Amino acid sequence: MTLDQKLVAFRTIFYKEVVRFSRIWIQTILPPVITTSLYFIIFGGLIGRQIHAMEGVRYMDFIVPGLIMMSVITNSYSNVVSSFYGAKFQRSIEEMLVSPTPNWIILSGFIAGGVARGLVVGGVVTLVSLFFSRLHVYNPWVSVSVVLLTAVLFSLGGFINSIFARNFDDISIVPTFVLTPLTYLGGIFYSIQMLPEFWRRISLGNPILYMINAFRYGFLGISDINLDLSYGIIIAFILVLVAISLYLLDRGYGMRS
Amino acid sequence: MTPALSIRNLTKTYQSGYTALKGIDLDVNPGDFFALLGPNGAGKSTTIGIVTSLVTKTGGKVSVFGHDIDTDFSKAKSCIGLVPQEINLNIFEPLIQILANQAGYYGIARRRALERAEYYLGRLGLWDRRNDAVRTLSGGMKRRMMIARALIHDPRLLILDEPTAGVDIEIRRSMWEFLREINAAGTTIILTTHYLEEAESLCRHIAIIDNGLLVENTTMKKLLAKLHTETFVLDLRMPLTQLPPLPGHDIRMLDGHTLEVEISRDSGINKLFADLSARNIEVLSMRNKTNRLEQLFMSLVEGSRQHRGACRRRQA
Ligand SMILES: Nc1ncnc2c1ncn2[C@@H]1O[C@H](COP(=O)(O)OP(=O)(O)OP(=O)(O)O)[C@@H](O)[C@H]1O
């Protein structure tokens, strides 16, 4: 395949992914928007009024970046999981496997699709948040780059999950037992400065903490942790997951007998 | 001349430990219409799976138009179009999207991809359903859809794994016409089927696999010439109570109105009719008892099984 043809193949997979989640937007875009709005109303609006400022910002303004990030994380992940697992389950993935499209293009296409859904949902959630808070933007480059990298990272996670999944239950195990707890404990609703020393140290082992903090820094200019460290951790995770994904694809794990 | 498909000493042992292919050698010439036959579980789909890179081989070499599937896989894959045995369409996707996307995986730009998709939807009688999701199609329509998908990038080698399973007679005939046409236009075709009259009417070369080994690989003409005798069934006008002696003919009475006769290729059929007429037995109609290829197929597979049985007994 020439580079041009590879580009066509990439665009085809990406476009197909966007068409897929747009066609079923009631299942893919609407639910996270409703859930996040409820968080805004309950935690930010009702309970948040009783909570005093967090690191010098209104509680509502403090939680908005974390909630946006949470929706990006879950949606990037679940887009790739359900799309790729669905293709594996129906065996329509063979359409790509018999074609000359190289594995790294297949991977990029699915990842781009996951990133697109993460960003669309994140964007809509951001718009909704404008009803509840004033959006400060301290450093847009940080926000944009962190959200993009995080979406890539969790799309990759979803990809690997779906390669290993043998049935529909397997695709909800990681989100339920790993992703959701880590996200909630990643400092969406609180600053880890509030935690006792011991729990603060434990929290520093949670990679999602670094993403949420870096993202929040882009908006509010405050962070519990060092920004370079955040980038370093995110990029390191991405590199490792890319390597694992390509290895599994080349082996045809779970797809070729 | 570079063969369209060349397979050397191909072996496959599945993870379960089962050895499905025990060393297959096969060449398919460009432009050929090739039948790959064999009983259920013989290893046909396994062979096709390896050629199309859906199954990993244990040993051996495969090349497609001279492109090795291991070292030159991009070119090899571009040459092949596959219609798999099992339906592997995304049931939620509209037909036109599936086809246009498939073209995209071969690097065909969107506009051109859509044109080609429309053309093949028309050719395979699916134009009216182009915007419907696959799940709304009948089984036969899904089969035709898979043929359209396999052809979307103009492959030089089309491999069809039981394309006509569950397809009605009318559509099956029109599929045959269609396949003949694209074969005449230069596409090499490999076909597996359990309908032997299909293989007989379409294919020029034939290979028979049984239990992971090739038991026959020859031209259809030569194979059919191996058939020394044919069994015919004769329907009679007047019922017989007893079969008069007919020396020199291997003939049986099935019931008063029907006779069954073995005719050897050397003696021909005229003498039989002359002898029957002489005894005032009037024949209304005559037909082959089984399809000719079917008869051969059975004897070849039986033969290879007996041979294996004998070997096993000797080893024991
Ligand atoms: N994934 C697998 N794991 C283990 N064994 C397998 C697998 N796929 C096929 N086999 C075995 O390999 C043998 C050959 O199967 P294959 O599908 O190639 O047969 P086939 O000739 O296509 O038969 P059919 O006419 O029924 O389609 C069978 O015994 C089958 O059980």
Ligand SMILES: [Mg+2]
């Ligand atoms: Mg088969």
